Amino acid sequence: MHRKCSEQRPSCEYCSSTGKQCSYDKVLKWGGRSFKKSCFGQVLSTGAVVKQSEKRSGSNAPYQQPFVYGPGADDNGTSTTTLPTTGPAHISGLPTWTGASYSKPPSSNGDVSPDQAASSPSNATPDTESAYITSPSGLTVASNGPLNETILDVDDVSCDTTPDPAVVDSCQDLVLGVTQQDATSSVDLEVNLDWLPWLSKVDRSLLNHFTLTVTSYLSLHQTMQNDFCTVLLPMALDTSHGTHLLSAILGLAAIHQISLGSYNDEAYLAQLRYTSLQQLRLQSIGHSAALDEQSIATALTLCLCDILAGGEKPKSWRLHLQGAATMIRTYFSRHPPNSGNILVLWRWWKSLQSLSVLLGNPTPEVNTKSALTLEPPNQNHYIDTYDGFSTKLHPVIEEVDMLNAESQALQKLEATLGHDDPSVKVLRNAHSTRCATLIEKISAMMDDPVTELDPASSSATPFDPSSDYFSLNEAYHLAVMLQVYQRAMNLTVTDTRVQEVVKRGISCLRSITLYDFASPGVATLQPLFxxxxxxxxxxxxRFVMDWIERMRRTYSLRNTDSAREFLLELWQERDSMGSMGAQLQYHQLLAEKDWDLSLW
Structure with missing residues (x-):
């Protein structure tokens, strides 16, 4: 007859009456077999041990792993990276940024392939109670079952230590190096491995589009495209500290595919942007050079996302550009700028910054912060492949911006004090003298142009880009001169000097060829505008509209649509005003429309 145990300690009532040794230990069986014959036991027999994970202190710890697989004492283990909590955004099939660590999705039917486990962007839900992800950097096994409550001491388990040969074969997929192989024997390698299997098919497609197409349409030279790929991609695929850069890159590719009409998941695009922004806000700047570079790259990519989405919204792309400048300035103060990554990121920022100054800031102010430069002061000048114009032109662009700020300040003084006020006349004469001096300087630069190309642009190209670079360089010099006439001197568009520059600039653009790969024609939108x-x-x-249409068909960048829309409105406004329309400056209409346009 079976009687219920009294469960008294240290010996139950039945064992005390019969004199038997009382034990509450239960021999563990695994899948109907003894523990050491189970798959888990076979793993442990190879030298692996059960490691206790570090407990998170505080009541705010969102998750605590019961245990992880780890190597023996003599092996180098893969640590579990604890990440700060961010928003609920999630990249399908990608290591998700959670409040815990990276972990493998639990499955009742064994392992699931990444493509099966990853949901598509359209099905991705931001509100997920517990996010399980697959990390390429290491495997972490999390369990919410009974093992979460009881941690077994493997050394205390008493069972047969003889491995069952029938079970060894079933464990080969879990144990590396269980069987001995002849050192001279050949190893069969699996061919046609999936590219980045931990990413979903949608994300892999977007990443492939960024690598092959987007970088090509944003680069003036093959070297520039190579810089983007060799610097941004490794940083983006290192998700040990978050997916903010990868999310921004995938978002940039999605924006371009939407422009092409081959992608329409706006919800996933918004989710990628949210993920990138939320995680970027949580980054700690100034402690690690590698992490700072990743954050700078994220800010610049987000800036480019806003530009290619239209580039007209105020307080969008310019805020990211200013944020990148702040992080670069912090980087220079904390780390030696001897990294190839920071050089590429600085050149990228410098290019975006120069063109943002060239077109004008809706709220101009004199920059009192120190210049961010990595160039030696006496370096020979050349045509920069990131800009499309000579390095001698950068200080001239900054001077145009300062003259524009002076001009606006003088207009306010004239409105308050009157044109005949002696102080206003002195300031106006000094301003006019500086403008004339700058015009002469630009003319001298065009008479003796820089003909040396970027020393870094050594990679082979499908054509000789020299003539296109020389024409583009001259076009940018003419565009800067035109900015002095319009923004600093407020000359009307019918002025002879203005129209001569327009004719000459259009002639320069006619000699440039637009290719569907990295080439100088990529950078023609800014001077054309x-x-x-x-x-x-x-x-x-008519030439301007035709060129914009050619760029739209070739590159499919949305800021070309913004440029066309603005120019048509500007011309219509001037024509409707009659003779007074010639006095309407483009930056006045930008201010009326509350646009902050970037055409990089």
């Missing part, structure tokens, strides 16, 4: 803002004759306007 400046020439278009001053175009008065119908022939010039």
């Amino acid at each position: 400046i020439f278009g803002c001053a175009a008065h004759e119908e022939e010039d306007r």
Whole structure:
């Protein structure tokens, strides 16, 4: 007859009456077999041990892992990285940023392939109670079952230590190096492995589009495209500290595919942007050079996302550009700028910054912060492949911006004190003298142009880009001169000097060829827009519209649509105003529309 045990300690009532040794230990069986014959036991027999994970202190710890697989004492283990909590955004099939660590999704039917486990972007739900992810950097096994409550001491388990040969074969997928192989024997390698299997098919497609297409349409030279790929991609695929850069890159690719009409998941694009922004806000700047570089790259990529999405919204791309400048300045103060990554990121930022200054800031102010430069002061000048113009032109662009700020301040003084006030006359004369001096300086630079190409652009290209670079360099010099006439001197578009520059600039652009790969034609939108803002004759306007349409068909960047929309409105406004329309400057219409346009 079976009687219920009294469960008294240290010996139950039945064992005390019969004199038997009382034990509450239960021999563990695993899948109907003894423990050491089970798959888990076979793993432990190879030298692996059960490691206790570090407990998180505090009541705010969102998750605590019961145990992880770890190597023996003589092996080098893969640590589990604890990440700060962010928003609920999730990249399908990608290591998700959670409040815990990276862990493998639990499955009742064994292992699931990444493509099966990953949900598509359209099905991705931000509100997930517990996010399980697959990390490429290491495997962490989490369990919410009974093992969460009881941690077994493997050394205390008493069972047969003889491995069952019938079971060894079933454990080969879990144990590496169980069977001895002849050192001279060949190893069969699996061919046609999936590329980045821990990413979903959608994310792999977006990443492939960024690598092959987006970087090509944003680069003036093959070297520049190689820089983007060799610097951004390794940093993005290192998700040990978050997916903010990878999310931004995938978002940039999605924006371009939406422009092409081959992608329409706006919800997933918004989710990628949210993920990148939330995680970027939580990054600690100034402690690690590698992490700072990743954050700088994220800010610049987000800036480019806003530009290619249209580039007209105020307080969007410019805020990211300013944030990148702040992080670069912090980087220079904390780390030696001897990294190849920071050099590429600095050149990228410098290019975006120069063009943002060239087109004008809606709220101009004199920059009192120190310049961010890595160039030696006496370096020979060359045509920068990141900019499309000579390195001699950078200080001139900054000076144009300062003259524009002076001009606006003088207009306010004249409105308050009157044109005949002696102080206003002195300031106006000094301002006019500086403008004339700058015009002469730009003319001298074009008479003796820089003909040396970027020393870093040594990789082979499908064509000789020299003539296109020389024409593009001259076009940018003419665009800067036109900015002095319009933004600093407020000349009307019908002025002879303005129209001469427009004609000459259009002639430079005619000699440039647009290719569907990395080439100088990528950078023609900015000078073209400046020439278009001053175009008065119908022939010039027609050329500008035709060129914008060619760029739209070739590169499919949305800021070309913004440029076309603005120019058509500007021309219509001037024509409707009659003779007074020539006095309407493009930056005045930008201010009325509350646009902050970037055409990088």
